[in-house]
Amino acid sequence: MLRTNEHRSCCCDAYLDGDGYDPNEEERAGNVRIVSTAEPGWSMTYRVQCAACGREFIVKQIDGPALQWKWVPRGVKRKSGQR
Ligand SMILES: [Zn+2]
Incomplete structure (x- = not known):
């Protein structure tokens, strides 16, 4: 099983x-x-989920000379170090 709280590296x-x-x-x-x-x-x-690791992102589409997308990971769970 994949564990999203031990995220190492993924295509995302x-x-x-x-x-x-x-x-x-x-x-x-x-x-x-x-x-x-x-x-x-x-x-x-957009709310987007990586098909490989299940990590979720909030993607903001930004209008400009060319469209851009800012990908921000969401729901990253940490077992320790919570503030
Ligand atoms: Zn991923």
């Missing part, structure tokens, strides 16, 4: 460093699953 780590990953394309490629989306528009958010 790349999303954290880049802002050019379209969640729709990633889903089409089978890398992620779009759990839900906000109201469709130029600036909207």
Whole structure:
């Protein structure tokens, strides 16, 4: 079983460093699953889950000269060090 609290590395780590990953394309490629989306528009958010490790992300689509996507991991559970 995969344990999300011992996250090491996964293909989804790349999303954290880049802002050019379209969640729709990633889903089409089978890398992620779009759990839900906000109201469709130029600036909207997606809730996305990695198909490999199950990590969830909030993806903010940012309108600009080119569309960008900010991927923020969500629901990262830590057993210790909680504040
Ligand atoms: Zn992953």
